[in-house]
Amino acid sequence: MxxxxxxxxxxxxxxxxxxxxxxxxxxxxxxxxxxxxxxxxxxxxxxxxxxxxxxxxxxxxxxxxxxxxxxxxxxxxxxxxxxxxxxxxxxxxxxxxxxxxxxxxxxxxxxxxxxxxxxxxxxxxxxxRYFRTGNAFGKQLAGLGPIGSLSCEFFKAPRFTGFRAQMAEPLLVDMAIHQFDLSRKLIGSEPVSVYCDSFNPGWSWFDGNASATAIFTFADGTRFTFTGSWCAPGLETSWNGKWRASSAQGTATWDGDNAPVAALGDGTAIPAEVGDEPExxxxxxxxxxxxxxxxxxxxxxxxxNVISIAMVEAAVRSATLGTPVRIADVLEDAYAEALATVQDDALLTTLKSWPSVQQVVGLAD
CATH class of the missing domain: 3.40.50.720 (NAD(P)-binding Rossmann-like Domain)
Structure with missing residues (x-):
């Protein structure tokens, strides 16, 4: 050993x-x-x-x-x-x-x-990415073939104090990266664009927008929809969210905590294979x-992992502008900012050597 x-x-x-x-x-x-x-x-x-x-x-x-x-x-x-x-x-x-x-x-x-x-x-x-029942859900999706749609509902009511209570977009910036990142793993493709609407309910105890809905289009055509709130008391979801995936062959659901459930169109169940790996x-x-x-x-x-951060930044930009935003545009803008602001010679030389920021992070071939 x-x-x-x-x-x-x-x-x-x-x-x-x-x-x-x-x-x-x-x-x-x-x-x-x-x-x-x-x-x-x-x-x-x-x-x-x-x-x-x-x-x-x-x-x-x-x-x-x-x-x-x-x-x-x-x-x-x-x-x-x-x-x-x-x-x-x-x-x-x-x-x-x-x-x-x-x-x-x-x-x-x-x-x-x-x-x-x-x-x-x-x-x-x-x-x-390291939940046993979530990994079992991913295996069921693989058995269903190409996924056409994936959705996640996230509704909690935490009484945060400090910086989260004062953020402009607390749900999107501080929480949604978990679900955005997991969607990439489950779909097995990369996001292309997002349309997002965020708002703050009248009863919210947050200063910023504690609720949002984001619709991502992935390169393989899959749509991923995230909808949630951090000021939703009663019947709260798991911290992982409540998931549903649909394909031409059938449907799979995961409540975020327990073993997922999946079935083919004819009603045949797809067993959940829950492992014992570290969580x-x-x-x-x-x-x-x-x-x-x-x-x-x-x-x-x-x-x-940069792509998951770009999903968050793109969702916030979309919510601000009220229009769809391309993930590639967020990456290109960030790359231009990095070239203009990085002062370390070794880091700047490496940044300048990249053939394309999209290629480097794996968003393009």
Whole structure:
């Protein structure tokens, strides 16, 4: 058996504590150090989770040499992801970054360039890709043949405080990336365009638009419809949403939690094959370790994950303009912004070397 992968975790807040529990439960990894701008917070979090002997510090540079770290888990706030992840990559460390990769597609493209310059893996933890019943739903879809339509209903009523309550588009920006990203996995194609309408019900406790409907057209012709609200008390859906897929052969449904149900047009049931693979962030960590050890490309590798961020940005743009928006246009605009703003010579040279931003992220051949 190989030695456990030695990890530096950056971020000791609420999600950071969840990652500390995940790391402690995985025998293939070991926590080598914990980094946070608040060193006292980091020390307390480490001690609370059984890591009293693990060193803490304010920066990766303070620990990377002394700990023998081999990889980094970036669990900082989204605005810090580019700085932290790029720093780690440049130190020769592969990175598993919490979602979203960054706040803008422009920043995401800079992170793609950093991964290419460093030659290191940058993977995003899209935890909704690692639900056993969701994977079973995907297998049923494969058995139904080409999917014509896929829909997701998402209705919750969380009483958030802080930045979420004040965002202009809280549902689309902070939540919908989970469902948008999962739609790509389930359909097996890439989005081309979106029309989105967002609004805020009169009873909403959010400052911004807490409700939205988005219709995506995919390259294979599939339509994906997301409709949801963060101010919908009563009969709430799963945090994963409630899904339905239709094809010429039949239909499959998934309530977001339990085993999915599928049947052919003649009524023949398609069994749900629910496995025992690691779930949620346990699943993303397991795939990250495997990818690092085998030099493999994980399903949420940085290049392709940019498309999921572009789906969010395109939906917000569509809701603002009131017109359909092409994913390619969002990518091209972000690429032009990156070329105009990136000052690091190595990153800029790499960006300029790309034959096409759409080709680089896998949206075009």
């Amino acid at each position: 190989p030695e456990p992968l030695r990890l530096l975790q950056v971020g000791a807040g609420g999600m950071g504590r969840a990652w500390l529990r995940t790391i402690s439960a995985n025998p293939d990894v070991v926590l080598a150090g914990l980094v946070d701008l608040d060193v006292d917070l980091a020390r307390a979090a480490a001690d609370e989770h059984g890591y009293a002997d693990v060193p803490v510090a304010k920066s990766i540079g303070d620990l990377v040499g002394a700990t023998g770290a081999e990889a980094v888990i970036d669990v900082t706030v989204p605005v810090a992801h580019p700085k932290v992840s790029i720093d780690a990559l440049r130190r020769g460390l592969p990175v598993l970054c919490e979602k979203p990769l960054a706040e803008t597609v422009r920043e995401c493209l800079t992170m793609v360039a950093a991964a290419e310059v460093s030659g290191q893996l940058l993977m995003v933890s899209q935890s909704r 949620q962030i346990d699943g993303s960590l397991a795939e990250f370790v495997q990818a690092v050890r085998e030099s493999a490309v994980p399903q949420a590798e940085v290049h392709t």
